[in-house]
Structures are given as C-alpha cells and as structure tokens.
Amino acid sequence: MLCEICGKNEATIHIQEFINSKKKVLHICKVCAEGKAAAKEMLSGIDLAQLMLNISSELPPGLAIQKNESVEAAESPPMKCPSCGWDIVRFTNTGRLGCSDCFKTFRPILDQAIRNMHKGCMHVGKKPASAKGASQDRMSQLIALQKKLDDHVRREEYEKAARTRDKIARLKDSLKNRSRGRKDDKWQSD
C-alpha cells in the first residue's frame, strides 16, 4: 500500500486518528510520519480559530445558514413577474431572477433568503452617480441611432446608413470627451 500523504513511498506506519469523532486509520510512510509528528508538535498551542474569531466583532446568526437553501414555493397562486414573465419554478430551479421587478414579485420568499445570505437587509454602499441628464440623453440617442442603422442596412439604404454611421461616430466622440473631461476634473480636485 502506498502512503496516503505523499502517495509515493510504501506505507509502513499506521496511525489511528479521530476526525470529527470518527475513527480513521491513516497509512503513511516513515518520512511523512516524521513530518506529521513535527508539525503536530510545533503547532500545538496555536488556537487559530480563536484567534481569527477575535477579529470579528459581531457575527449575525443568519450567516451560518447555507446560501443554497431551497426556497419553498408559496402556497396558492403561482407567482409570476408581470414585467418579464419569470415564474417561481424558474426562480427555484436556477436561483436567478428575471428582471428588476422580480424583486417586488418574489419579495415574500426573497426576504427570508436575503436575510440568510447577507449581513443586513438595507443597502449601505455606494449609489450610482446621479445619472446626468445630458449624457443619458446622448446614450438613448445612441441606442436609437444604432437601431436606425440596422434598419437602413436591412433595407439596403446605404447612403442613409453612411450618414447615420457618421452621426454615431460623432456622438461616440462626444461621449468619449465627456469621460476624459471628468477624469481631468477628478485629478485637479485631488
């Protein structure tokens, strides 16, 4: 039999160990046995778990619960998101939601799950930079132009397509300059 630690030498030493209160026999070689003994000896006295625990001030009990817990389907009406059509079956099968509104639709069953998964139930991190009107407009303009371009190409209206493409290029340039400008502002305020 080969050593269970290194897998190379013949196992000549057989050690009984208790792991999680179950008896287990470990078959190992002489080299590994010496290493093991040395390691055991030098590490006794370090209670790592305790040490690590000292760092965390408070630990919510919810965290101990596994995140992949199955969510019980609500009793009578099968929940279905009015915005995207995602239903409770797909939610429980995939663990995923279909759109932003799903959070309202599945709220009753989500609440408990969220409490188990997370430290809290209220967002305290950063918020999206208040979407500035001008660039939002440019963004939706860009999306509209892109659709227009697709239409022109499909209808083989190449002249119109070329003009639309120019417009898109100009718009992208202005978006690009805006990003740069912002970055420069940031440097100056530092």
Added chain:
Amino acid sequence: MISGNPIDRILKNRVGWLADSGPDDDIAISSRIRLARNLAGHKFPPCAEPAEHSSVVVILRDVCEALPAFSEDFFVRLDELSQLDRRVLMERRVVSRDFVSKQTPSALVMTADESASVMINEEDHMRLQCILSGLRLGEIWERISETDDLLSEHIAFAYDEELGFLTSCPTNIGTGMRASVMLHLPGLVLSEQINQMKQAIGKLGLAVRGIFGEGTDNVGNLYQISNQSTLGESEQQIIEKLDTVIKQIIFHEKSCRMKMLERSRNFLMNHVGRAYGVLKHAYIISSQEALNSLSALRLGVDMGMFSSLDIHTVNELFVLVQPGHLQKNAGKQIENATERDVLRAALIREKLKSVRTDKG
C-alpha cells in the same frame, strides 16, 4: 482568421497579476474585485431573448469603448470563440468558468495588460473586474469605483434604494461587489492547519475556495478568499474586514513556515527538493502533479533556496501548464491526456533549464 486571432494576440502578453510585483505577493498572489451591474429596464441575461442579448452587447460595447480605462481596448464576442480560446481566457482569470459554456451573445472588453475587464452578458449585463498582483484591495477599489462612476453617468443601472444594485442572483445584490484574494498557503497545508483555518474563515462570513473550480480544494495549495455578503455593509467595510483577515492568514502562513524551517528542516527541504526533481526531470506529468510540485517549488523560492529562479516564472507556470494554454501554445487541440502530459513536462523542463539549487 475571425476566431482564434485575438486570443493568439493576448497569449503573447504578460499577465500583469502574475508577472508584476505587489505588496505581500510572496503569499498573496493577486487581488481582485468584481462588480455586478445591470441596465435598468432590460431583462437580466438568464431571462432575456437572444435579440435582447445582442442589443445589450452593442450598447455596452459603445459605452465601454468610450471609457479612458479601455482606450487600448480588446473586444471579443465570446459566443464566436472556440471552446479552447474561451478556456484560455478562463485560465487567465478574465472570464468566469460559467462564461466558458455560454451560447448566447456575450462579450469581453479588456485592457491590454488584462488588469481591467468587463464581461458583458454573463449572468448580469456587466461584470466589471479589476485584478492586480499582491494584496491591494484598496487600490483596486479606487480604480474600479472610478470606472463604475463613469459608466453610471452614461447608463441607468438597475438600482433600488433599499436593496442597492439589483442582480440576477440575490446573493450579489446591494454593493454587487465580490472582492477576493488568491493565497498560496503551503505552510498551513503541510502543517495540517488549513482545515482549522477554513473553518475560522467561514465563521467570519467569508468564503474559501480552491482556485481551479469545484472540488479542487488543495490543488497547488492555492486558495481564494472572498466576501459572501454583499448587502448591509459598505464596500469599504467589506474590503477592510477582508484585508484584516487576509493579513492574519499571511501572518500564520509565515509563522508556520518559520517553525517548520526551525524544527523540521529536513522534512521541508525534502518536500521542496523532491518536487524540484520531478519538475526538472519528468517526461510525463499530469496537471495536478505539476500544480502541486510548482507549489512546493514556489515555497522553495520564497525560502531562498533558488536564487536563480524568479518567483514570477513559477507564477506564470501555474497558468501555462493548464490544458487550455498548453494546447494553445502547441497550436493545436490535443484530446489525448497523455500527450498533453508529455507536452507539459517538456514545457516545464524548458522553463527551468537554467535553474540551479543553491548550495547549503
């Protein structure tokens, strides 16, 4: 000429998070932060139709390319790449394991040094990622948060005052942030402290995973520690806590090594020396044996046993010996595992050709 090409190009690049030096990078190989973001008013990718996937890719490509961070951009449609090319991206840690098998329109935008990237249409519309060598979560947060700010000027994100950023999986809501550090912990493994450590980390609400996917816990003694919770704490709080815990782990790893060196020097030298012998002289080596032996070699370098070997060479080998890179570098698909094992051994011998052990 369409597929394959862009990946051939990045294969020649050095991977920043492996090749650069960083604080505490003897043990903390790299740090990474990922932010999940979705477009308001669009279905999340798991629910969307293919046409919507395509339009999201188009919209987000334009926005990303307008960002200064991606001025020297690399854009690739994931669904148009071969499985092998996608695997290469996964091994370089720019796309997730789940992303490799995506069939629907999805894309990747990234910087030339691969430090910043955006996955488009993974399970969220955007997964921003920033990865750097060493332990530097704070620096990464500043970088990624700035990019996020710029994006949110152009895009309305799915956001709720109470639940924060909305994501397709409820485990990511709130900050949408997953911060992680890749640690090399051979000392804790050799001294059998690792399970105790894992339990302690779990109790702190952090996750520990092997870095090569499910069930690869001990391969290469590489572990990824990350936050579990994303709601109810600010990004800074999450990062500070992770950083504190990581520093503790690094401290314990170092003291384990010191003690082994003092009290069981022969055991440690034997462990490193044997691995070095295998890497230097094997003609057939499996991916698992290679990764485990590289871990021992890396430990030897850290302890000053190989002054002729740079730690970054070992880091890079961790990636190069994986099946995707091996096949890509050979310029062909190799189905036969033994054939790959032969190639792998040859690659390692070549890389370690000029390495000598120090006397003593």
